[in-house]
Amino acid sequence: MQDNVYLPQLARVVRIADEVAGERAIKTYHVEPLDSAGFEHACGQCAMLSIFGRGEMMISIASSPLVKEYKQFTIMRTGRVSLAFHELAVGDVVGMRGPYGNSFPIEAWRGKNLVFIGGGVGLAPIWPLITTAMAQRGDFGDIGVFYSTRSSSIMYRAELEALRGQADVHLEGWRTHQAGVAAGTAEQTVTAENSVAVVCGPPAMIKSVIQNLCQLGFADEQIFTTLENKMKCGVGKCGRCNVGKDYVCVKGPVYSWAELKKLPQEY
Numbered sequence: 398m399q400d401n402v403y404l405p406q407l408a409r410v411v412r413i414a415d416e417v418a419g420e421r422a423i424k425t426y427h428v429e430p431l432d433s434a435g436f437e438h439a440c441g442q443c444a445m446l447s448i449f450g451r452g453e454m455m456i457s458i459a460s461s462p463l464v465k466e467y468k469q470f471t472i473m474r475t476g477r478v479s480l481a482f483h484e485l486a487v488g489d490v491v492g493m494r495g496p497y498g499n500s501f502p503i504e505a506w507r508g509k510n511l512v513f514i515g516g517g518v519g520l521a522p523i524w525p526l527i528t529t530a531m532a533q534r535g536d537f538g539d540i541g542v543f544y545s546t547r548s549s550s551i552m553y554r555a556e557l558e559a560l561r562g563q564a565d566v567h568l569e570g571w572r573t574h575q576a577g578v579a580a581g582t583a584e585q586t587v588t589a590e591n592s593v594a595v596v597c598g599p600p601a602m603i604k605s606v607i608q609n610l611c612q613l614g615f616a617d618e619q620i621f622t623t624l625e626n627k628m629k630c631g632v633g634k635c636g637r638c639n640v641g642k643d644y645v646c647v648k649g650p651v652y653s654w655a656e657l658k659k660l661p662q663e664y
């Protein structure tokens with residue numbers, strides 16, 4: 398992390414991929430720090446991205462920590478800053494500060510079965526976990542990936558298809574699983590024994606999926622998610638992101654369901 402937490406590092410956009418078109422379009426960016434030192438991150442951490450004169454926003458680092466050359470970010474167009482990112486071209490320079498937040502305890506999951514359940518752009522925060530686990534495939538048991546989306550386009554489609562054979566990949570249309578993709582997981586081979594489930598997506602989807610995982614026998618300690626509360630500073634100063642006593646930018650964004658249940662239901 399930089400000495401001055403408010404001072405962004407400069408980073409160059411080296412690749413832009415269109416994932417989903419439309420009003421809430423999604424694009425994926427690879428950015429390389431101009432200062433070759435960059436920063437190390439862990440699965441689940443985020444960075445504050447900025448464009449001079451347009452603003453800053455918190456975005457999950459979507460590349461595996463094993464990838465050192467660039468950081469990957471997948472950004473949905475929602476407002477001012479994300480729109481500015483969607484107007485960028487390869488070669489443009491952006492600001493990046495971080496890494497922020499806690500991380501998924503992937504080291505403690507070795508030997509376990511992993512179930513990843515993503516909805517919409519919520520695949521991005523769990524993508525570093527999926528790609529890290531796939532790079533170290535022999536260290537884990539069965540790996541299942543369930544992805545659903547409201548749009549007709551599936552983000553990371555080629556990358557997800559490439560996982561087939563080494564992982565159990567299910568790409569479901571959101572509308573076919575009104576109660577959330579866990580309805581699909583229930584019909585599949587997901588078992589709670591020696592397993593960890595990681596869920597990320599819209600809040601309604603997270604809640605329904607967690608309910609279904611509990612019905613499948615997952616204990617609260619076996620279920621993990623991330624909170625995307627509104628954030629301004631990312632470093633526990635502005636008080637914008639709190640849930641109860643926690644500043645999510647510092648204590649989160651990664652929580653087990655056991656931890657989340659102890660907090661007020663303000664998320």
Ligand SMILES: Cc1cc2nc3c(=O)[nH]c(=O)nc-3n(C[C@H](O)[C@H](O)[C@H](O)COP(=O)(O)OP(=O)(O)OC[C@H]3O[C@@H](n4cnc5c(N)ncnc54)[C@H](O)[C@@H]3O)c2cc1C
Pocket residue numbers: 443452453454455456457458471472473474475476477478479480518521522624625626627628650
């Ligand atoms: C820990 C964390 C990780 C995130 N990771 C990603 C990611 O990988 N990809 C991605 O596309 N987005 C991610 N977000 C959401 C992203 O930060 C917001 O969508 C972004 O700040 C919007 O900025 P804007 O200026 O374009 O929109 P604004 O003009 O500020 O707001 C436009 C719309 O976005 C909503 N919004 C604003 N801030 C947030 C927020 N923090 N979370 C959810 N909705 C918000 C507003 O309610 C409004 O509807 C993450 C947020 C957090 C806190």
Ligand code: FES
Pocket residue numbers: 627628629630631632633634635636637638639644645646647
């Ligand atoms: S974003 Fe400022 S305290 Fe969390």
